[in-house]
Amino acid sequence: MASTSRRGCSALQYWTFLTRRIVAGLMIVACWVTLAHADKRVALVVGNSSYVNVPSLDNPKNDAKLIADTLRDVGFTLIGGAAQIDLDKMGFDRVVQLFGNQLAGADVALFYYAGHGVQVRNSNYLVPVNANPVKEADIDFQMIDVALVLRQMEGSGTKLNLVILDACRNNPFGGRGLRATSSGLAQMQAPEGTLISYATQPGNVALDGADGNSPFTKALAATVRKAGLDIFQTFNQVGVIVKRSTGGGQQPWVSSSPIDGSFYFTAPPAVPSSAATPPAPAPSAAERVWAVTKDTSSQAVLEDFIRQFPGTAYTSMARARLEELKRSQSAVGIPESSRGQAGETTAVGSGNDSSLEFGGPPFCRYRVTMKNPRLSAVLERDRAVRAELTVDMIENALADCPFAPLKAHTHTYTGTGTFDGKLVSLRLDAGQKNEPKAVATFEGQITNGRLAGTLTIRRIDPRPVLVWTVRSTMH
Secondary structure (H helix, E strand, O other), X not given: OHHHHHHHHHHHHHHHHHHHHHHXXXXXXXXHHHHHOOOOEEEEEEEOOOOOOOOOOOOHHHHHHHHHHHHHHOOEEEHXXXXXXXXXXXXXXXXHHHHHHHOOOOOEEEEEEEOOEEEEOOEEEEOOOOOOOXXXXXXXXXXXXXXXXXXXXXXOOOOEEEEEEEOOXXXXXXXXXXXOEEOOOOOOOOOOOEEEEEOOOOOOOOOOOOOOOOHHHHHHHHHHOOOOOEHHHHHHHHHHHHHHHOOOOOOOEEEEOOOOOOOEOOOOOOOOOOOOOOOOOOOOHHHHHHHHHOOOOOHHHHHHHHHHOOOOHHHHHHHHHHXXXXXXXXXXXXXXXXXXXXXXXXXXXEEOOEEEEEEOOOOOEEEEEEEEEEEEEEEOOOOEEEEEEEXXXXXXXXXOOOOOOOOEEEEEEEEEEEEOOOEEEEEEEEOOOOOOOEEEEEEEEEEXXXXXXXXXXXXXXXXXXXXXXXXXXXX
């Protein structure tokens, strides 16, 4: 009976453990899904179709309703609760001001406009349905400067601002003698943390569409719903779809400043935790001790293991490890002058300069240069390694650029690694003040107190076009 009682208790404990694992996994998934929309998202969506004094457009009101429904489904709060349709100047001013007021405490702000838009002296204006300028001076009073919308976003403290303009259809005032007005929209410099998406390239005219929606908005609404696309992947896919659907006649355009972190309209699908498996048999005492002893560089520790666990499968491995240490104790190649306290030794290395080009649309082209890399590593008794790296990093734009990121900065990295008596392997993380963020690795050897091998520094960025990898030969 005693044996049966013990088996019953063991089964109960196992099922209790399994149940807890499953519940914990479900709680993690539920929490992850909740956090996917934990950020506060606010959007103003405007569509102007029924113009009074210039030709009307068929699709902007449909486009605005489609985008409003899509954004609501992915967690946005809409100004006015829905798309704002056919706004006159007074109504347009009112919702833009309300939009700015509602951004307090928001994480993401989005402004979408479909309708007539014009550029005047390289500034972009959105056209209310009652606009009727007869001279250039009327434009400031009868239209909405896109810069006004950007200012509402800039001062709000949001982490990300998105401006989407399907407003490049044509110039409705071309026959009025307003010589300063031009077709299409002008390219704008995106403020910090802002992405501006145009339905077509600056200065070009976009299509209104023949099936109820513009090609750009139709592609945008479909792509926003795709899970796991970050902000840059989303607009890149939109551009590809529009270019293909219009036979190359329309190519969307993006202007962006550097954006910190990643944003998803629709978060990546949750990955459930793997099914719980029964616990493995408990390891023996010799196995547990050997797991933490096998990589030691201390002869005394290995000799003590052999005394404690004679005749086990691990004893012969301990003896072999001990003999290896005795043979290699003088072959490390680090001079006595480099030996520190408590069995620590130090090795140093310096490397050659290295550079490469990176970037490209929607960003500028840049050159990154790594200069004067200096690496030091402290080897401890158990062959663990502590390392520090300093290096001068330079990023320069290859041509005039509105957001050239860096000139020259000294970066610092710290990290750890391993040494097996011959090879050194290090991973170093960036210091808090390093910009842009990067990780460094080193693979090589120690010869006469010098580190010799390859140093690699890789920039971390969610936008693939801004990722770079530079290497230096250390000696």
